[in-house]
Amino acid sequence: MAKLTEDELVAAFKALGHPTRLAILGWLGDPESFPPQDQPAGEVGVCLKHIQARAGVSQSTASQFMAVLQRAGLVTCNRVGPWSHYQRNEAAIDALGKSVLADV
Amino acid sequence: MAKLTEDELVAAFKALGHPTRLAILGWLGDPESFPPQDQPAGEVGVCLKHIQARAGVSQSTASQFMAVLQRAGLVTCNRVGPWSHYQRNEAAIDALGKSVLADV
DNA sequence: TCGTTAAATCGTGATTTCCCGATTAAAGCG
DNA sequence: CGCTTTAATCGGGAAATCACGATTTAACGA
Numbered sequence: 536m537a538k539l540t541e542d543e544l545v546a547a548f549k550a551l552g553h554p555t556r557l558a559i560l561g562w563l564g565d566p567e568s569f570p571p572q573d574q575p576a577g578e579v580g581v582c583l584k585h586i587q588a589r590a591g592v593s594q595s596t597a598s599q600f601m602a603v604l605q606r607a608g609l610v611t612c613n614r615v616g617p618w619s620h621y622q623r624n625e626a627a628i629d630a631l632g633k634s635v636l637a638d639v
Numbered sequence: 640m641a642k643l644t645e646d647e648l649v650a651a652f653k654a655l656g657h658p659t660r661l662a663i664l665g666w667l668g669d670p671e672s673f674p675p676q677d678q679p680a681g682e683v684g685v686c687l688k689h690i691q692a693r694a695g696v697s698q699s700t701a702s703q704f705m706a707v708l709q710r711a712g713l714v715t716c717n718r719v720g721p722w723s724h725y726q727r728n729e730a731a732i733d734a735l736g737k738s739v740l741a742d743v
Numbered sequence: 744t745c746g747t748t749a750a751a752t753c754g755t756g757a758t759t760t761c762c763c764g765a766t767t768a769a770a771g772c773g
Numbered sequence: 774c775g776c777t778t779t780a781a782t783c784g785g786g787a788a789a790t791c792a793c794g795a796t797t798t799a800a801c802g803a
Contacts, residue, residue, distance in 0.1 A: 545658050551743070552653035553761090554645065560743055583780065596762050598781055617770045617779045628743060635736030639655070639664055657791090687750065700792050702751055721749045721800045 539634050543608060547631050550607035555590050556600050560609060562589060563623045572618075579613045580620030643731075643738050647712060651735050654711035659694050660704050664713060666693060667727045676722075683717045684724030 539547070551557050562568070566576035569585040576582075587597035601621050604610045608627045613620040643651070655661050666672070670680035673689040680686075691701035705725050708714045712731045717724040 541658065541661070545656055545661055548652045548661070549656035552649055552656045554649050557645065557649055557652070557743065593763055594780070595764075595782080599762085602781085614780095619780060628739065632736050632739030632743075635732065635739060639661070639732060639736075697793055698750070699752080699794075703792085706751085718750095723750060 537630070539630055544631070544634060544639075546607040547609060547627075550603050550609060553600075555592065556604055559586055559590060559600060560604065560623065560628075562586070563610065563621060566622075574615055574618070574620060576620070579615060580611070580622035583619050583621065586621065641734070643734055648735070648738060648743075650711040651713060651731070654707050654713060657704075659696065660708060663690055663694060663704060664708065664727065664732075666690070667714065667725065670726075678719055678722070678724060680724070683719060684715070684726035687723050687725065690725065 551560065563581060563586075566581050569576055569581050569589070572582045572585065574582075583594075583597055583601060586601065587594055590597055590600070592600070601610065601612070601619075605612055605621075609624055609631075610621045611624050613622065655664065667685060667690075670685050673680055673685050673693070676686045676689065678686075687698075687701055687705060690705065691698055694701060694704070696704070705714065705716070705723075709716055709725075713728055713735075714725045715728050717726065
Protein backbone atom coordinates (compact mmCIF):
# COMPACT_ATOMS: atom_id res chain seq x y z
CA MET A 536 0.00 0.00 0.00
CA ALA A 537 1.31 3.39 -0.98
CA LYS A 538 2.06 5.95 1.69
CA LEU A 539 -0.97 8.08 2.44
CA THR A 540 -0.94 11.77 1.57
CA GLU A 541 -2.03 14.40 4.05
CA ASP A 542 -5.38 14.76 2.25
CA GLU A 543 -5.99 11.02 2.23
CA LEU A 544 -5.24 10.84 5.93
CA VAL A 545 -7.66 13.66 6.71
CA ALA A 546 -10.37 12.05 4.56
CA ALA A 547 -9.91 8.72 6.32
CA PHE A 548 -10.03 10.31 9.78
CA LYS A 549 -13.12 12.30 8.85
CA ALA A 550 -14.84 9.17 7.58
CA LEU A 551 -14.09 7.34 10.84
CA GLY A 552 -15.03 10.32 13.00
CA HIS A 553 -18.63 9.14 13.05
CA PRO A 554 -19.82 6.36 15.33
CA THR A 555 -21.97 4.58 12.77
CA ARG A 556 -19.39 4.66 9.99
CA LEU A 557 -16.73 3.43 12.41
CA ALA A 558 -19.03 0.59 13.48
CA ILE A 559 -19.79 -0.37 9.88
CA LEU A 560 -16.10 -0.73 9.09
CA GLY A 561 -15.79 -2.98 12.10
CA TRP A 562 -18.79 -5.11 11.07
CA LEU A 563 -17.32 -5.62 7.62
CA GLY A 564 -14.43 -7.40 9.32
CA ASP A 565 -16.82 -10.31 9.82
CA PRO A 566 -18.87 -10.50 6.63
CA GLU A 567 -20.29 -13.90 7.54
CA SER A 568 -22.11 -12.38 10.49
CA PHE A 569 -24.56 -10.78 8.04
CA PRO A 570 -27.64 -12.60 6.75
CA PRO A 571 -27.10 -14.82 3.70
CA GLN A 572 -27.19 -13.27 0.25
CA ASP A 573 -26.99 -14.39 -3.38
CA GLN A 574 -23.26 -13.80 -3.63
CA PRO A 575 -20.98 -15.07 -0.83
CA ALA A 576 -20.24 -12.09 1.44
CA GLY A 577 -16.78 -13.40 2.21
CA GLU A 578 -15.81 -13.12 -1.44
CA VAL A 579 -17.73 -10.25 -2.95
CA GLY A 580 -18.61 -8.16 0.12
CA VAL A 581 -21.75 -7.30 2.04
CA CYS A 582 -24.88 -6.05 0.31
CA LEU A 583 -25.96 -2.51 1.17
CA LYS A 584 -29.36 -3.69 2.38
CA HIS A 585 -27.79 -5.69 5.20
CA ILE A 586 -25.53 -2.83 6.24
CA GLN A 587 -28.51 -0.51 6.27
CA ALA A 588 -30.54 -2.91 8.39
CA ARG A 589 -27.82 -3.36 11.01
CA ALA A 590 -27.05 0.36 11.16
CA GLY A 591 -30.71 1.24 11.55
CA VAL A 592 -30.66 4.17 9.15
CA SER A 593 -32.54 4.99 5.96
CA GLN A 594 -31.50 3.60 2.59
CA SER A 595 -30.15 6.95 1.41
CA THR A 596 -28.16 7.49 4.58
CA ALA A 597 -26.63 4.03 4.34
CA SER A 598 -25.71 4.65 0.73
CA GLN A 599 -24.09 7.96 1.62
CA PHE A 600 -22.18 6.45 4.55
CA MET A 601 -20.69 3.87 2.23
CA ALA A 602 -19.85 6.53 -0.36
CA VAL A 603 -17.91 8.45 2.30
CA LEU A 604 -16.01 5.32 3.34
CA GLN A 605 -15.35 4.52 -0.30
CA ARG A 606 -14.09 8.00 -1.17
CA ALA A 607 -11.78 7.74 1.83
CA GLY A 608 -10.45 4.52 0.33
CA LEU A 609 -11.42 2.41 3.34
CA VAL A 610 -13.84 0.14 1.47
CA THR A 611 -14.32 -1.03 -2.08
CA CYS A 612 -17.57 -1.58 -3.90
CA ASN A 613 -18.48 -4.61 -5.98
CA ARG A 614 -21.51 -4.27 -8.20
CA VAL A 615 -23.17 -7.53 -9.22
CA GLY A 616 -26.48 -7.14 -10.98
CA PRO A 617 -28.60 -4.75 -8.97
CA TRP A 618 -26.54 -5.21 -5.81
CA SER A 619 -23.68 -3.18 -4.40
CA HIS A 620 -21.40 -5.19 -2.17
CA TYR A 621 -18.95 -3.52 0.16
CA GLN A 622 -15.67 -4.89 1.42
CA ARG A 623 -12.97 -3.57 3.69
CA ASN A 624 -9.84 -2.33 1.95
CA GLU A 625 -7.45 -4.06 4.32
CA ALA A 626 -4.38 -2.54 2.68
CA ALA A 627 -5.69 0.99 3.20
CA ILE A 628 -6.69 0.29 6.80
CA ASP A 629 -3.28 -1.20 7.47
CA ALA A 630 -1.61 1.82 5.88
CA LEU A 631 -3.73 4.13 8.03
CA GLY A 632 -2.78 2.34 11.24
CA LYS A 633 0.88 2.36 10.34
CA SER A 634 0.65 6.02 9.41
CA VAL A 635 -0.64 6.82 12.88
CA LEU A 636 2.17 4.85 14.50
CA ALA A 637 4.89 6.29 12.27
CA ASP A 638 4.02 9.72 10.91
CA VAL A 639 1.27 11.32 12.93
CA MET B 640 -2.22 2.63 27.49
CA ALA B 641 -5.71 1.33 28.11
CA LYS B 642 -7.79 0.06 25.23
CA LEU B 643 -9.75 2.87 23.63
CA THR B 644 -13.53 2.90 23.85
CA GLU B 645 -15.69 3.46 20.79
CA ASP B 646 -16.34 7.06 21.90
CA GLU B 647 -12.66 7.78 22.46
CA LEU B 648 -11.86 6.41 19.03
CA VAL B 649 -14.48 8.59 17.39
CA ALA B 650 -13.25 11.68 19.26
CA ALA B 651 -9.67 11.01 18.20
CA PHE B 652 -10.65 10.50 14.55
CA LYS B 653 -12.75 13.65 14.59
CA ALA B 654 -9.88 15.64 16.05
CA LEU B 655 -7.52 14.39 13.33
CA GLY B 656 -10.07 14.89 10.57
CA HIS B 657 -8.91 18.45 10.12
CA PRO B 658 -5.78 19.33 8.16
CA THR B 659 -4.45 21.92 10.59
CA ARG B 660 -5.00 19.83 13.71
CA LEU B 661 -3.39 16.83 12.03
CA ALA B 662 -0.41 18.99 11.07
CA ILE B 663 -0.07 20.36 14.60
CA LEU B 664 0.13 16.88 16.06
CA GLY B 665 2.87 16.11 13.57
CA TRP B 666 4.78 19.29 14.41
CA LEU B 667 4.69 18.44 18.11
CA GLY B 668 6.72 15.36 17.26
CA ASP B 669 9.69 17.69 16.84
CA PRO B 670 9.34 20.26 19.64
CA GLU B 671 12.86 21.59 19.09
CA SER B 672 11.86 22.85 15.65
CA PHE B 673 9.86 25.62 17.33
CA PRO B 674 11.45 28.93 18.35
CA PRO B 675 13.13 28.95 21.79
CA GLN B 676 11.00 29.59 24.85
CA ASP B 677 11.47 30.03 28.60
CA GLN B 678 10.84 26.39 29.38
CA PRO B 679 12.55 23.70 27.29
CA ALA B 680 10.02 22.52 24.70
CA GLY B 681 11.39 18.99 24.77
CA GLU B 682 10.48 18.66 28.43
CA VAL B 683 7.41 20.74 29.07
CA GLY B 684 5.91 21.04 25.59
CA VAL B 685 5.40 23.79 23.04
CA CYS B 686 3.89 27.14 23.97
CA LEU B 687 0.55 27.96 22.35
CA LYS B 688 1.94 31.14 20.79
CA HIS B 689 4.38 29.17 18.66
CA ILE B 690 1.76 26.70 17.56
CA GLN B 691 -0.53 29.57 16.62
CA ALA B 692 2.23 31.28 14.63
CA ARG B 693 3.10 28.18 12.63
CA ALA B 694 -0.53 27.31 11.97
CA GLY B 695 -1.31 30.82 10.81
CA VAL B 696 -4.61 31.11 12.67
CA SER B 697 -5.95 33.48 15.31
CA GLN B 698 -5.19 33.05 18.99
CA SER B 699 -8.69 31.85 19.80
CA THR B 700 -8.69 29.34 16.96
CA ALA B 701 -5.33 27.95 18.05
CA SER B 702 -6.59 27.63 21.62
CA GLN B 703 -9.68 25.79 20.45
CA PHE B 704 -7.70 23.47 18.20
CA MET B 705 -5.57 22.45 21.15
CA ALA B 706 -8.64 22.01 23.34
CA VAL B 707 -10.07 19.58 20.78
CA LEU B 708 -6.82 17.61 20.63
CA GLN B 709 -6.65 17.61 24.41
CA ARG B 710 -10.25 16.41 24.88
CA ALA B 711 -9.47 13.63 22.40
CA GLY B 712 -6.55 12.65 24.64
CA LEU B 713 -3.98 13.17 21.90
CA VAL B 714 -2.04 15.92 23.69
CA THR B 715 -1.50 17.01 27.26
CA CYS B 716 -1.27 20.54 28.55
CA ASN B 717 1.35 21.87 30.94
CA ARG B 718 0.64 25.23 32.49
CA VAL B 719 3.69 27.11 33.75
CA GLY B 720 3.03 30.66 34.82
CA PRO B 721 1.04 32.37 32.08
CA TRP B 722 2.02 29.80 29.45
CA SER B 723 0.24 26.69 28.26
CA HIS B 724 2.60 24.11 26.83
CA TYR B 725 1.33 21.26 24.71
CA GLN B 726 2.89 17.86 24.29
CA ARG B 727 1.97 14.78 22.32
CA ASN B 728 0.45 11.95 24.31
CA GLU B 729 2.53 9.23 22.73
CA ALA B 730 0.75 6.46 24.60
CA ALA B 731 -2.63 7.56 23.26
CA ILE B 732 -1.33 7.96 19.72
CA ASP B 733 0.23 4.52 19.90
CA ALA B 734 -3.02 3.07 21.22
CA LEU B 735 -4.91 4.74 18.38
CA GLY B 736 -2.60 3.32 15.73
CA LYS B 737 -2.79 -0.16 17.24
CA SER B 738 -6.55 0.13 17.48
CA VAL B 739 -6.75 0.79 13.75
CA LEU B 740 -4.55 -2.21 13.00
CA ALA B 741 -6.37 -4.55 15.37
CA ASP B 742 -9.97 -3.54 15.97
CA VAL B 743 -11.21 -1.19 13.28
C1' DT C 744 -1.90 48.78 42.25
C1' DC C 745 -1.56 49.36 37.41
C1' DG C 746 -0.07 47.71 32.94
C1' DT C 747 1.31 43.96 30.12
C1' DT C 748 1.32 39.43 28.35
C1' DA C 749 -0.74 34.71 27.64
C1' DA C 750 -4.48 32.07 26.98
C1' DA C 751 -9.34 30.56 27.74
C1' DT C 752 -13.96 31.64 26.89
C1' DC C 753 -17.88 34.12 24.72
C1' DG C 754 -20.76 35.54 20.85
C1' DT C 755 -21.22 35.51 15.79
C1' DG C 756 -22.03 34.49 11.05
C1' DA C 757 -20.61 31.30 7.43
C1' DT C 758 -20.01 26.83 6.14
C1' DT C 759 -20.43 21.91 6.51
C1' DT C 760 -22.36 17.72 8.11
C1' DC C 761 -26.22 14.92 9.15
C1' DC C 762 -30.23 12.41 7.94
C1' DC C 763 -34.37 12.08 5.96
C1' DG C 764 -38.05 11.34 2.13
C1' DA C 765 -38.63 11.66 -2.79
C1' DT C 766 -36.93 10.87 -7.18
C1' DT C 767 -34.14 8.70 -10.64
C1' DA C 768 -31.44 4.94 -12.80
C1' DA C 769 -30.51 0.38 -13.73
C1' DA C 770 -31.09 -4.66 -13.50
C1' DG C 771 -33.95 -8.61 -14.00
C1' DC C 772 -38.32 -11.17 -14.52
C1' DG C 773 -42.90 -12.48 -16.42
C1' DC D 774 -42.86 -3.91 -22.47
C1' DG D 775 -44.56 -3.12 -17.55
C1' DC D 776 -43.45 -4.42 -12.68
C1' DT D 777 -40.37 -5.07 -8.87
C1' DT D 778 -36.07 -4.68 -6.49
C1' DT D 779 -31.72 -2.35 -5.45
C1' DA D 780 -29.16 1.55 -4.84
C1' DA D 781 -27.50 6.28 -6.17
C1' DT D 782 -28.70 10.99 -6.31
C1' DC D 783 -31.44 15.17 -5.30
C1' DG D 784 -33.43 18.71 -2.21
C1' DG D 785 -33.91 20.47 2.19
C1' DG D 786 -34.29 21.44 7.31
C1' DA D 787 -31.77 20.76 11.62
C1' DA D 788 -27.61 20.56 13.92
C1' DA D 789 -22.68 20.86 14.36
C1' DT D 790 -18.29 22.73 13.06
C1' DC D 791 -15.28 26.47 11.71
C1' DA D 792 -12.78 30.68 12.50
C1' DC D 793 -12.90 35.07 13.81
C1' DG D 794 -12.80 39.39 17.00
C1' DA D 795 -14.02 40.81 21.60
C1' DT D 796 -13.99 39.89 26.32
C1' DT D 797 -12.48 37.73 30.52
C1' DT D 798 -9.18 35.44 33.58
C1' DA D 799 -4.76 34.78 35.40
C1' DA D 800 0.25 35.52 36.05
C1' DC D 801 3.80 38.60 36.46
C1' DG D 802 6.76 42.99 36.82
C1' DA D 803 7.43 47.83 37.48
